[in-house]
Amino acid sequence: MTDSTHYDLVIIGSGSGNSLVTPDLENSRTAVVDRGSGSRASFGGTCLNVGCIPTKMFVYTAEVAQTVRDAGRFGIDATLDGVRWRDVRDRIFGRIDPISDGGLAYRRDADHTEAYLGSARFVGERELEVEITLPGGRHEVGSVQRISGDQVVVATGSRPRVPQVIADSGVPFSTSDDVMRIDELPASMVIVGGGVIAAEFAHVFSALGVRVSVVTRTGRLLRALDAELSQAFTDLARTRWDVHTDAEPQAVRRGGEGVELDLADGTVVTGELLLVATGRVPNSDGLGLDAAGVRVREDGRVEVDEHGRTSAPGVWALGDVSSPHQLKHVANHEARVVAHNLVHPDALQSFDHRYVPAAVFTDPQVATVGLTEDEARERGHDVTTKTQRYGDVAYGWAMEDTTGLFKVVADRRTGQLLGAHAMGPHSSSLIQPLIQALSLGGPTGPLTVSQLARGQYWIHPALSEVVENALLGLEVAPYRDATADYDPEGEAS
């Protein structure tokens, strides 16, 4: 054990936590502690190493393969001659790994920061022990370093949840932490889980030629979505993958193509590789939070107020370990708020969780913001909805799209937009004006549906016309042109 080293700020977690080291801290001493992410134990957190970024690079690659397969529909003859998996994998991580290594070197070598590569645990109020588990830092592997901070930020993220029946089975399995680095593409894969990670990897691996089975305990895939979209996505998924809903593995063993899962109805599902995608648990356990006086909620998330303060003075938390949303854009937002609050204790900013959007980069892409139709009804709104098909606008014809949907939910009486839910190409980008309308509004409050539809141009014949037409299809009061009374001469005088 070393003597304790004191810092102005200690950050546990180099994902979104790493971005807390702003120019405001140039004259402070900051320690960043991280035990590494994924099978390579990389610096920089989930999103960079095993999450958003590599998955989307695989998704894009999958779409290239799918485009070649679909080319015939457009009168273009092309064949997919093969998938060089190792080349795909090495291209993707050949970009990511150097970014991670560079981020570590920057933290380790800068004058005002220090990197501790190991697991942190509180041993008192803002006092921590770090067991050094990784090479690459200044501290000997196996040593225990004691550090303390005037302020400490817990940004330890989350990790895959593995159902007991799989954990206890002794059968080898993958999670999102390692599946992107496998050496060979399997012929077949069983994915347990029917949420976001399952939907994205089912798309990636099936497009690259793997036979995919999905086993989920819910009745529909992407269950958290608006029910109409979740149902439409599930119906489509059944045409591509071997989908088992309302199904939970009862027993798991080696056998069949590699692994076999027994379902309650007697079905046996088999595949060469088993991928577990059954949710993520916050990394709040094992941190000694009791010793620090930091309260944890029943669901395992660290308890924080709207400013990111935990129950212990000087200890903050952000991102997956404490947030109600396990999303990188939310973790980034919370990090910006906490970065401000760390240096402006008398002018605290608050998290804004009002309209948190999300997208699922599967096939077709899915995007959502605001209330679903069911949520809007439960809240007593006079609900009106319109579901516009991509195939009914000109760009949708060009794409030969037959499945895309853009649904908007509004209050008939007030004309307010309440939510938007899309399934189709580029939906993660198409939804952005509606996120903006909900979040920013106009000078007199949130924009009404009619203002949004008719108060601006929509480029013709762009795919965004599907959004325009969805808005125009809602039964709300017509748009009154706010510029009708505009008198430029009067304004000038």
Ligand SMILES: Cc1cc2nc3c(=O)[nH]c(=O)nc-3n(C[C@H](O)[C@H](O)[C@H](O)COP(=O)(O)OP(=O)(O)OC[C@H]3O[C@@H](n4cnc5c(N)ncnc54)[C@H](O)[C@@H]3O)c2cc1C
């Ligand atoms: C496969 C996948 C795809 C995803 N895709 C998207 C997407 O497309 N869009 C999106 O918005 N979100 C996506 N997410 C979610 C997103 O990655 C997370 O919400 C985000 O990365 C959380 O950031 P964070 O800073 O809270 O935690 P992390 O980035 O996980 O950082 C926490 C760090 O703390 C370290 N740590 C934990 N405990 C300790 C300890 N005791 N001592 C020292 N270090 C510790 C961990 O090793 C890790 O490096 C995806 C997630 C996954 C798994």
Ligand SMILES: NC(=O)c1ccc[n+]([C@@H]2O[C@H](COP(=O)([O-])OP(=O)(O)OC[C@H]3O[C@@H](n4cnc5c(N)ncnc54)[C@H](O)[C@@H]3O)[C@@H](O)[C@H]2O)c1
């Ligand atoms: N594009 C993105 O923004 C993106 C991508 C990937 C991950 N993420 C984040 O990561 C989080 C975790 O993703 P996830 O897909 O693991 O979780 P999830 O909560 O989205 O889905 C988990 C699924 O597993 C099912 N399940 C749970 N236990 C099961 C069991 N024993 N047997 C069968 N099915 C079971 C659930 O019913 C659910 O369908 C997400 O909540 C999301 O916020 C985001």
